[in-house]
Structures are given as structure tokens and as C-alpha cells.
Amino acid sequence: MGDIGFFGELYSNMAIGLSTALTLENLLYCLLGVTLGTFLGALPGIGVLIALSMLFPVTFHLPPTAAIIMLGGIYYGTAYGGSIASILLNVPGTPANAVACLDGHPMARQGRAAVALSMTAASSFVGASVGIIIMMLFAPVIAEHALDFGPAEYFMLILLGLLAASSMSGGSAIKGVAMVFFGVALGLVGTDLSSGQNRYTFGLVELRDGLGLLGIAMGIFGVTEIVASIRGERPAKIESRSITLRAMVPTRDDMRRFWMPSLRGAAIGSFIGTLPGTGSMIASFLSYAVEKRVSKEPERFGKGAIEGVIAPEAANNAADQTAFIPTLTLGIPGSPALALILGILLIHGINPGPTMLAERPDMFWGLIMSFWVGNLLLLILNIPLIGIWVRVLTVPYHLLFPSILFFVCIGAFSVNNSTFDLWTVAGFAVLGYGMRLIGLPAAPLLLGYVLGPMMEVQFRRTLIFSSGDFTAFFDRPISQALLLICVLIVAVPVLLALRDRRRRRLSAV
Amino acid sequence: MNTSSDRDLVAACALILSGLAFGFYAIIQLRLGTFAQMGPGMFPFLVGLTVAMLGAALLVTTALKRRRAQTPVDAAALEAPDWRTLALVVFSIAVFALLIRRAGMVPAVFAMVLVASRSSDDLRPLKALALAAVLCVIGWVVFVLLLGLPIPLLAWSF
Numbered sequence: 001m002g003d004i005g006f007f008g009e010l011y012s013n014m015a016i017g018l019s020t021a022l023t024l025e026n027l028l029y030c031l032l033g034v035t036l037g038t039f040l041g042a043l044p045g046i047g048v049l050i051a052l053s054m055l056f057p058v059t060f061h062l063p064p065t066a067a068i069i070m071l072g073g074i075y076y077g078t079a080y081g082g083s084i085a086s087i088l089l090n091v092p093g094t095p096a097n098a099v100a101c102l103d104g105h106p107m108a109r110q111g112r113a114a115v116a117l118s119m120t121a122a123s124s125f126v127g128a129s130v131g132i133i134i135m136m137l138f139a140p141v142i143a144e145h146a147l148d149f150g151p152a153e154y155f156m157l158i159l160l161g162l163l164a165a166s167s168m169s170g171g172s173a174i175k176g177v178a179m180v181f182f183g184v185a186l187g188l189v190g191t192d193l194s195s196g197q198n199r200y201t202f203g204l205v206e207l208r209d210g211l212g213l214l215g216i217a218m219g220i221f222g223v224t225e226i227v228a229s230i231r232g233e234r235p236a237k238i239e240s241r242s243i244t245l246r247a248m249v250p251t252r253d254d255m256r257r258f259w260m261p262s263l264r265g266a267a268i269g270s271f272i273g274t275l276p277g278t279g280s281m282i283a284s285f286l287s288y289a290v291e292k293r294v295s296k297e298p299e300r301f302g303k304g305a306i307e308g309v310i311a312p313e314a315a316n317n318a319a320d321q322t323a324f325i326p327t328l329t330l331g332i333p334g335s336p337a338l339a340l341i342l343g344i345l346l347i348h349g350i351n352p353g354p355t356m357l358a359e360r361p362d363m364f365w366g367l368i369m370s371f372w373v374g375n376l377l378l379l380i381l382n383i384p385l386i387g388i389w390v391r392v393l394t395v396p397y398h399l400l401f402p403s404i405l406f407f408v409c410i411g412a413f414s415v416n417n418s419t420f421d422l423w424t425v426a427g428f429a430v431l432g433y434g435m436r437l438i439g440l441p442a443a444p445l446l447l448g449y450v451l452g453p454m455m456e457v458q459f460r461r462t463l464i465f466s467s468g469d470f471t472a473f474f475d476r477p478i479s480q481a482l483l484l485i486c487v488l489i490v491a492v493p494v495l496l497a498l499r500d501r502r503r504r505r506l507s508a509v
Numbered sequence: 510m511n512t513s514s515d516r517d518l519v520a521a522c523a524l525i526l527s528g529l530a531f532g533f534y535a536i537i538q539l540r541l542g543t544f545a546q547m548g549p550g551m552f553p554f555l556v557g558l559t560v561a562m563l564g565a566a567l568l569v570t571t572a573l574k575r576r577r578a579q580t581p582v583d584a585a586a587l588e589a590p591d592w593r594t595l596a597l598v599v600f601s602i603a604v605f606a607l608l609i610r611r612a613g614m615v616p617a618v619f620a621m622v623l624v625a626s627r628s629s630d631d632l633r634p635l636k637a638l639a640l641a642a643v644l645c646v647i648g649w650v651v652f653v654l655l656l657g658l659p660i661p662l663l664a665w666s667f
Contacts, residue, residue, distance in 0.1 A: 061656050172517075174570065178524050178563035185531050185556050192549040199539060199549060200531075223602070227595045228588070230628050398631040399640060402622045405598070406644045409605040409621060410614070414658050422606035426599050433595050437588060438520040439513065456552045468545030 010136065013365045020366025021373050026069050029062065033070035034374045035381065037077020041084075042389045043400060044091045045229050048078045048337045049446075053217035054404065056344055057411030064348040065363050069370040071341055076128065076320050076371070079280065080378050083120045083313055084389050087113055096280040096316045099288045103301060103308030110304050114247035114386075115254060119306060120313045121382045123262040127314030128375040130266035131273065131321030136368060139357070143329040146354040151461035152473050156482035158455045161332045163489045164276040166444040173493050176444045179435075183448025184455060186211055194460065206420040213343040215421045216449060218408045219428025220435075220442045226401045227433055248383060257307050261291055265311035269318030274325050276334035283319035284312035321371060328352050328364065332451070336443040339450040346450075517571040524564025532557025594628045601625035613664040618645050 020026060040051040051074055059067040082097035087104035100120065107116040149157070162184075166176030189200040190210030201207040250258070265287040272283040291311040292301045301308050326334050331353030333339040345352055350363070357364050382389075412421040432442055466472030474483045532554050535541070539550025601624035608617035619641045626637035645662075652658045 058651065058656065061658070172567070174563055174567045175520065178560055178567065181556055181559045181563065182524070182527065185528075185553065185560060188553050188556065195540075195549040197539065197549045199553060200534060223598060227591065227598050230594050230598075231591055396631065398626075398629040399636075401629070402625050402632070402637070402640055403644060405601060405621065405625055406618060406648065409602060409609075410618075410648050410652060410660070413606075413609055414652055414656075414660065417659070419606045419610060422602060422609075426602045426606070429599055429602070430595065437590050438516050438523065440520050440523075452556075459552060460547050463544050463547060468543060470544070 009140075013140075013361065014136075014369065016361055017365030017367075017369030020065060020362045021069070021369040025063075026066055026366065026370065027373065029066045029070040030073050030370050030374045031377055033073020034077040034080075034378050037074035038081035038084075038378065038382070038389065039392060040074070041078030041081025042392045043081075043395065044085050044089060044393070045225060045397065045400075046078075046404070047082075047221075048075055048096075049217065049221045049340060049443075050225060050404070051078050052337065052340050052344070053214060053222055054407045054411060056214060057415050059344075060347075060415050064345075064350055065366055067348055068341075068345060068350070068363070068367055069374075071344060072324075072367060072370060073374045075337060075341065076317065076374065077378060079313075079317055079320055080121065080124055080382060081389065083124070083309075084117060084386075085393055087116045087120065087309070088390065089393055096284055096320075097313075098281070099284045099312040100309055102288065103303070103305050106302070106304035107306065107309065112304065114244065115250050116306070116309050117386055118248035118383060119250055119254060119258065119310055121379055123258065123265065123310040123314040124317040125375055125379045126262040127266040127269055127317035128321050128371070130263070130314075131270050131318035132368065132371050132375070134270045134318075134322055135325055135371075139325050139329050139364075139368075142325065143354040143357045146330050149354075149478070150476070151458040151465065152476065152479045153482065155455065155458035155462055155473065156479045156486065157330060157332055158451050158458065160482050160486050160489070161276040161326070161334060162444075162447060162451060162455075163486055165334060165336075165447050166441075167489055167493065172439075175440055179440055179442070179444040180448040183445035183450075184452035185448075186216070186445070187449040187452025188456065193457075206418070210453075211449075212412075212415075212421050212424055213340070213347065213450070214412060214415060215424025216428050217340055217343075217446060218412055219425040220432035220445065222404060222408050223425060223429035224432035224436055224442070226404060227429065228436060229397060230401055245383070248386070254306055258310060261307040261311040262314040264290060264294075265314030266318040269315030270322045272315070273319030273322030274334075276326065276332070279323060279335040279337075280316035280319040284316040287311045287315035317375075324367075328356060328367075329354060331356075331454070333447070336446045339447045343450045514571050514575050517567060521564050521568035521571060524567065525561050526564075528557045528559070528561030528564055530557070532561065597628040598625060609660070611664065611667050613661040614648055615645050615662050618648060 021030070036055060037051060040046045040054070041048070052071060055074055056071070059070050062070065079096060082092060083100045083104070086092045086097040086100035087108050090101050090105040092098040092101055104116045104120070107113060162180045163177060166180045167173035187210070189207055191198050191201075191208045198208055268287040268290060269280070269283040272286065273280065288308060288311060291307050292298050295301065295305070295307065323334055323338050326332050327338045327342055331342070331351065333342045342352060350356070350360070408425060409422060412425050413419060415421060435442055435445075462472050463470075474480050535550040535554035535557060539553065540548035541550045541554055542548030544551070601621045604624050605617045605621040608620055619638070622637050622641035622644065623634070626632040626634065632640075649662065652660055653662070
């Protein structure tokens, strides 16, 4: 830290960041990102993955810093928009907002939708602020330590991230881990960088650069979701029509219930967000449970308790921010959405990781300071614009899905000005739909696809340095600890299942 | 495919087959090398093997589950496949891919929206045409005017 001290350094970094984030161009793209993010998040059926893959082609032609600022805005903007759909329609705009339905929708039925929306905006801002502060304090420290990591530590860290993300995301752990490795396999298609040999290209020139991230993400998430949703269209029924600025003013009782739940939510979210494989959905569910537990009147929950909206929304926004810590400091994303952002950064020629802080401080701190700008914009914009977002909810799906398809098609075509990416989208739409039918999860596949090539590089490097000796993967304390966590992630669910079985057998006797 | 355990058996077989195919390609097409001197095929071979082994693990656990529970508990709640919608949506993307270079953006967007609209009962042809026109304008403004991409509006090169 040298002679200027930790806070002196932080202060100068903030100055660097602000000078990047506050240029007119970057401010404009931040505004555009959060507005489009809120818009898409409010549309039911469009989650953060679809929003990012749909709009990535638009950012492709921007300068890298502006592109990442805009993508960041889309990413956390969808969380704001998603809660609007949860409260007014009882249909979560994104999975992370599902908890907001539990008490937000009852509030709307009691005619308190406007208060629920304004308190959500405020608590989201509190959550995001805590998340950003944690990030500013800890990211540089982690990056500094990560500079000492060798290939074995990196390999173990990637493995840990993949295992955690796939086995904790719900559903069958075996299927999740299998899809991660299936994704790793897809990531290996293309020219092998160390030998120059083409792998799995089947003579196609277009495949030498690998299967496109965009085609996979758009096909497997965007188009598959469309196919599954077209037939299920239901007319949207909005609960509360009178959402005026006046009705958004919270009562004194609401304000009294605001601070502690939002700070508790922010703390839980910030912690959960940094762990691999958890993400904002788990953060919001956990903070709802905690809030119900600490409440003196738990019977109010589920019937329109405002704490049940405030805490989870603070938590998911905090988690969305702190999820950037492992992605930017180690180059290892903990969730599929961050994996997509990481993949997009790689396409832009940016390598997130410990060296990014040293080599591109303007970009790193610019992004962090743009989070402040973006969240402030969301807070300011959402209150007067809420009427527009309410109307967005009533857009029928039969007008929406051709529009999504249009952005997918023209976006996929425009990135390389080639139709090959369109055929990739079509192929992965079929694969994604097939996976959905047989119950194989798509999100771990994306994570594996992005991390696969990195995993191979670290694997090979480790074994080259050790001349083929596998003990090199666990002969240092950090990699030993990581290996232990990997083993626990795999072993604990198996042991729990065995214990359950034995208990059931005993009770049957 | 009626129960979730039937579905898991299909998933397990799909994983085993794709893992084996991936690993097999590595053996016959790429050089494996040794662990100290790895060739381009070693890591893909290991990855394919892992996928196949996880598929086998799924097969075994599902088979055990089936033997224990004679009556399937969760037979319901499986999504029925909707091949017609899938075919129409994929076909609409294919039509776009075939037309965008040869005929330009306007015909490609109209054809894409018209094909896709057949999958929805609510999107009547006239409404679909109007929607396609709006999308063409948006596409022109965003991608041609603002981003300056060389996408022709109309072309003729079959």
C-alpha cells in the first residue's frame, strides 16, 4: 500500500474512476444500459441472460469501456425492472425477483402497489450501495493476493467455481456437473492455441475460432425460452391502476420498517454474492427467511408485509454487485450471468483478473464508479418513470416474441457480419429445447463453455511445470484448501442423501 | 417418456453417448501425448470421459430410484414437447439467415416475422405485417443509422 495508505489509494482510485465514468459518452451509455435493463427486466419472461445476449451486439461496436459500462447497467437494471413485474403481475420478471411476489403482490391487491414500488427502488439502492462499497474495499486486496496464484491454484479455483455453481443451483447435482463438463467440451471446439491444430471443426473454417458465445447464449436461453413460452401466453392482469407519485409516498410506519430490513438484506446479499454458484436468487430467498425469523410478527409475512419486499430486493441488488468481485479480480465468474459478461469482455479483448486492476485502472475503477452513477440514475428515474414501466407490463407476448427474435437474428448477424452465427443460434435453440425436455439445465453449460478454455490452459501448464506429476495440483496450502472445498461440495450432498436413506429405512422397520 | 425417471434415463444416455463421441474423436483425430507432454487431444479426451462417467452415474442412480419406488411419484408436471412451435421458430431464423445477404434486411425481417407468427394464435397476418414494418424501422435506426453497420435494406443477389 506504500506511503499514502489504504484510504489515500482508494481516494485516488475513485478519482480515476469518476473521470472515466463521468465523461459524457460513458454517462450516456450508462443511462441507456440501465433504462434498457429496467425495460427488459420488467417484461415477464426476459431474464438477465436473455437481456444481455440480446443487447450485446449493440455494445459490440462501442469502445470497450463504454461497452462494459452499458452491459453492467443492463445487468443490474434488470433486477430493478424484474421487481415491478413481481409486484404488479405476480409474475417475476427475473427468477431473482420471485420472492418479491410473496409480499409485494398482496400489497398491490391492498392498493399499496405504489408504496411497494417506491420502497423497492429505495431498498435496491441501499443494497447496491453496500455491495459497491464492499467491492471497493475488498477487490484490490483480493487482486493483490491473486497475483501470487500459480496455474495449479487457478485450475483448482476454476474447478471449485464450476462445481459450486452447478451443484448448488438446484435440481440434480449430477446433471448440473455433467452439463458443466458438456459446456467445457463445447468450449474446446476450435484451434488449439498451443499446437495450432484444429479440434472438432469438421472442416468448417468458421469453427476455427470456436463456437460463438453469442450463438450459444441466444439459442439456448433466448430462443428456447420463446419456444416454451409462446403457447403459454396469458393476458396480463395488472392489479393496481392508480400508481401516482402521491401514492408512492410511504407512511411513517413504512419508513420505520425500512432501514433495518434493507441493511440486513444488503449484508446477506453482499456476502452471498461473492460466493461461487449462489447469486442473487439465493440471496433474496435467504434474506426473506431471515426477515421472517427476526420479525416480532411473522404472521404478517405473505400478506403484504413491507419488510418481505424491502429485504430481498436489497439482498439481490447487493449480490448482483458483489458478484463482480471474483469475476473482475480473479477472472472467475460465480454465476451464469457473470460468465456471459466475462465472455463478452474477452471478446472485447479485455482479460479480467488480477492484472486488470494494475494495467487498466481506468477501466476497473471507471466500471465501479459507473455502478454508483447507474444505481443513482435508477433511483431517480424509476420514481417518475414508473407509469411507463407499468404500461410496458401490458405488452402482449405475441408482439414481444417476434421482436425478441428480430433482435436475436439481426444481432447475431451483425457481430461478424456472417450468417454462420445465425445457424449456430438455430442449432443451439434445438439443443436447448431438447435439454429442457429431458431436464438438463442450460446455465451450467454456459459457465463451462466460458471457463473451459482457461481450465485447459491451467491444467496443461501445471503438468508441464511438474513434468506430469499430479501432486502438483495440491502441494501448496492454497490449492490444498481449494481441493478440500471441492471434495466437500461433492461429498456433502452424497453423505446427506445416504443419511436420509438410512433414516428412512430405519423408520420403515 | 411419461415420468421424470424415464426422462432421466434419456438424459443419462444422451450424456453417455455425447461424452463417448467427444472422447472418441480425441483419440482418433488428435494426438493425446503423455501427461508431461500433453498433445491437443489429452484434455478433450478427459473431458469427454468425465461427461460419460457422470452420465453413467445418473443412469445408476435413476435405475436404483426406479427399483425402490415401484409407482412413480412425480409422473405429472412434465412439459409436453411442442415440436410445431420449435420447428416454426427455428425455420423463421433459417429464413432470415437465407435472405439477409441475398435480399436485404426488409424482406428478411418480413419473412421471419410471418413464419414466426404462425406459431401464435393471437398474431394475425395483418398485425404481423405491421409489426414487421415497425421492426424494420427500428433495425434501420439502431443498426444502420446509429451503429453504422453495412446491412443493406434491399438487395438482389440470388
